[in-house]
Amino acid sequence: MRQLVHRVKRAARRRAISRENLSFLGSSYGSRGAHPLLRFPVAERIAETKGLLRMSVTQTRAETAAGKSCWSCNAAANGAHFCPACGKIQPLPRDTNYFALFGLPERLGIDAGALEQQFHKLSWKLHPDNFVRADEFERNLSLERSSELNDAYRTLSDPLARVEYLLEHEGMRKEGTTKQQAPPELLEEVFELNESLDELREARESGEGVNELRGPLESAQSDFQGKLADVDGELNAVFEKWDAALDSGASKDARAALMAQMNEILNRRSYIRNLVANVEQELTKTS
């Protein structure tokens, strides 16, 4: 009797785990790529009534999401794209990120050539054409993994998108409180620039000559473009500090401080970038 109670309890515990994992998989795959087994709650019922065999299939699929073991042969997969034992395509591990996809540390200096090479290699392997004869589960994985790979490559191959992704992934990307707030050291110049822009608009509307107004704007334009280049230089310097911090195993606080610095520079950059774009737009209108 005691043994029976024990067995019932153990089964209940297993069901609870299985249900938890199923709901995780359901939310992770959404409607796009859910395995047929996971799309319906009936899978759960089958797992409960048909006993251990079914249960272990469900659990294997579920554990896969954590990148622990292969969904097909149960060998240790450890987040690999393909099972080292049976070669089957694997789902994306739960805690992965774009850097890990390419087997890279979260460094901001990336060898573009090596990244591209790795991208071509992986996209060849994960391509849906290789899975036309596979079952729906694997076909979906291939689609999902390929589109993920494209996103990852697009993001990592652009230095700005790369740092923004890193900060977002680490929960450190914070836009300026007021998006259009001028950086304090630029206030005066921005004020003057806005005045020149207003003058240009007024002159255009009243049909006056605008040519003599273009000069100051054009010089302000190139001035701000120079500032943009300075900001990029600043950003690159922090990138190098970040990489050095990673390489030397710097503390979490030290890394957070660098990320806050990058975030501030990015906000400043986007402000100046908008300014330059505005002036460009006004100048084109009057050309």
Ligand SMILES: [Zn+2]
């Ligand atoms: Zn396997």
